[in-house]
Amino acid sequence: MYDIAVIGGGVIGCAIAREMSRYRLxxxxxxxxxxxxFGTTKTNSGIIHAGHHSPPDTLKGKLVVRGNKLYDRLCKDLNFGFSRIGELVVARSESEIPELERLKKQGEAKGVPGLEIWDRERLRNAEPNLSNTLIAALHAPSAGVINPYELANALSENAVDNGVDLKVNCAVEKIVVEKGFLAVHTSTETIKARFVINCAGVYADKIAGMAGLSDFTIHPRKGEEYMLDKRLKGLVQRLIFPIPEKNTKGILIIPTFDGTIMVGPTAQDTTDRDDASTTYEGSEQVFGFVSKICPSITERDTITEFAGLRAVSNTNDFIIGPTRIKGFINAAGIQSPGLTCAPAIALYVRDILKSEGLVLEKKKNFKPHLPGPPRFASLNDEQQRRLVEKDRLFAKVVCRCELVTEAEIHSAVDHGARTLDGIKFRSRAGMGRCQGGFCAPRCMDILSKRLDKPFQEITKRGGDSWVVKKMMDS
Ligand SMILES: Cc1cc2nc3c(=O)[nH]c(=O)nc-3n(C[C@H](O)[C@H](O)[C@H](O)COP(=O)(O)OP(=O)(O)OC[C@H]3O[C@@H](n4cnc5c(N)ncnc54)[C@H](O)[C@@H]3O)c2cc1C
Known part of the structure; x- marks a missing residue:
């Protein structure tokens, strides 16, 4: 019998599990x-929002500034990449200036630090590659960027280090309310727990339904993103936002943590909860818009594209709290800025669990820290030489685009990578211009040997995402 079963290993489930692993549970x-x-968490913009966008009378609006602040500590503990590069909401005409002022006022009331409105000249000096038709901008220095998959991996790895059981390839199929506990029937086993936390992203209403609850619905909203070639590194220094629209913060220019530029996302309502397709219309919309803000960006620089699904609830807000079923707690409807809010949501859920009667006794041996993965490409010559002396596998380059060595691929497997995407997200092998064209077979070979699995069974992202159809007889 577990004290807590968390359904869903996205950033929200992992943040909650890691937070609760501080206690004897x-x-x-x-x-x-x-x-x-591998759900919405790996397919977002990676922005740690400053917090001025979300309305203060919503739960997402209440949690976002706290979430943003918690990132400094979290990054120190778990060693993932995080940089407060700041954000600019740009105005294209005089008529948009009142919206900058409204956002500034809203942000200040919520405690967003350092908000300033910049005039045309200041904007031009700071971001010379933006269109000279832009007339002003709201600057928010506390906005930052991370690689979201890196955070989810770090949270789960640290949670497991602190005693959490992680069951992957394990789909919840049925939930039975028993006397004093919930029985979670999965594709592999039945799990009994006193508390169940529903963090199932776009499937959260289905999971609640399994427990007999039908108080909310989730409506997926797709966002397409386009990653551009490294040659554009440095084109903009800060996150560039347009004036927000009703349902979205708009199409953005995002300097990712690793320095590549990404543009997107779109916002398209859909009924398909697994639709990760990108479209011609999406690309037209993104580049048509972005080229007006930054004229040197064109679709010809795209090296890869992907789409993610926002879990928009019928209340258009987060739905976090206990339910009429004792022990069943929702952390649902976590649309943007869910990534930003994740550490604050974890604390919020901890307090709910406490008020629902869970006794929280701190572990004396909780380990808050996780060493970061080796990053050969980020070291100077002397540091690289020393690494190679220690381990010759650092001398073997596997991914040429991103300069990732064989030692780093092994480290990714040691830290839980089981698929090509798992290796990519932990080591950056396959993230560059050729998108794994060169290194994918080499990564598959290492995975195959390390996992003792036939080469053709290695997948891109699990399930039936096979890479090789059939091995020819040699
Ligand atoms: C295009 C886009 C851009 C975004 N940009 C940002 C941003 O820049 N900043 C920001 O703060 N937020 C952003 N967001 C929002 C952010 O990505 C989400 O709020 C966050 O990832 C939600 O995490 P989650 O854990 O709730 O969901 P997920 O990551 O989807 O996790 C849910 C998990 O539940 C699992 N699951 C579902 N059903 C079952 C089942 N039956 N059994 C077992 N497991 C199950 C899924 O496999 C999945 O892994 C963006 C979202 C999108 C789509």
Whole structure:
């Protein structure tokens, strides 16, 4: 019998599991995919929002500034990449200036630090590659960027280090309310827990339905993103936002943590909860818009594209709290800025669990820290030489685009990578211009040997995402 079963190993489930692993509790995370973070978490913009966008009378608006602040500590503890590069909401005409002022006022009331309105000249000096038709901008220095999959991996790894059980390839199929506990029937086993936390992203209403609850619905909203070639590195220094629209913060220019530029996302309502397709219309919309803000960006620089699904609830807000079923707690409807809010949501859920009667006794041996993965490409010559002296596998380059060595691929496998995407998200092998054209077979070979699995069974992201159809007889 577990104290807590977390359903869904996205950033929200992983953040909650890691937070609760500070206490003497039995905790399990149940994830249907092969690795954590393979749902919406791996397909977002990676922005740690400053907090001025979300209305203060919503739960997302209340949690966002706290979430943003918690990132400094979290990054120190877990060693993932995080940089407060700041954000600019740009105005294209005089008529948009009142909206900058409204956002500034809203942000200040919520405690967003350092908000300033910049005039045309200041904007031009700071971001010379933006269109000279822009007339002003709201600057928010506390906005930052991370690689979201890196965070989900770090949270889950640290949670497991602190005693959490992680069950992947394990889909919840049925929930039975028993006397004093919930029985979670999965594709592999039945799990009993006193508390179940529903963090199932776009499937959260289905999971609630399994427990007999029908108080909310989730409506997926697709966002397409386009990653551009490294040659554009440095084109903009800060996150560039347009004036927000009703349902979205708009199409953005995002300097990712690793320095590549990404543009997007779109916002398209859909009924398909697994639709990760990108479209011609999406690309037209993104580049048509972005080229007006930054004229040197064109679709010809795209090296890859992907789409993610926002879990928009019928209340258009987060739905976090206990339900009429004792022990069943929702952390649902976590649309944007869910990534930003994740550490604050974890604390919010901790307090709910406490008020629902869970006794929280701190562990004396909680380990808050996780060493970061080796990053050969980021070291100077002398540091690289020393690494190679220690381990010759650092001398073997596997991914040429991103300069990732064989030692780093092994480290990714040691830290839980089971698929090509798992290796990519932990080591950056396959992230560059050729998108794994060169290194994918080499990564598959290492995975095959390390996992003792036939080469043709290695997948891109689990399930039936096969890479090789059939091995020819040699
Ligand atoms: C295009 C886009 C851009 C975004 N940009 C930002 C941003 O820049 N900043 C920001 O703060 N937020 C952003 N967001 C929002 C952010 O990505 C989400 O709020 C966050 O990832 C939600 O995490 P989650 O854990 O709730 O969901 P997920 O990551 O989807 O996790 C849910 C998990 O539940 C699992 N699951 C579902 N059903 C079952 C089942 N039956 N059994 C077992 N497991 C199950 C899934 O496999 C999945 O792994 C963006 C979202 C999108 C779509």
């Amino acid at each position: 039995g905790i399990v995370v149940v994830e249907k995919y092969e690795e954590v973070g």
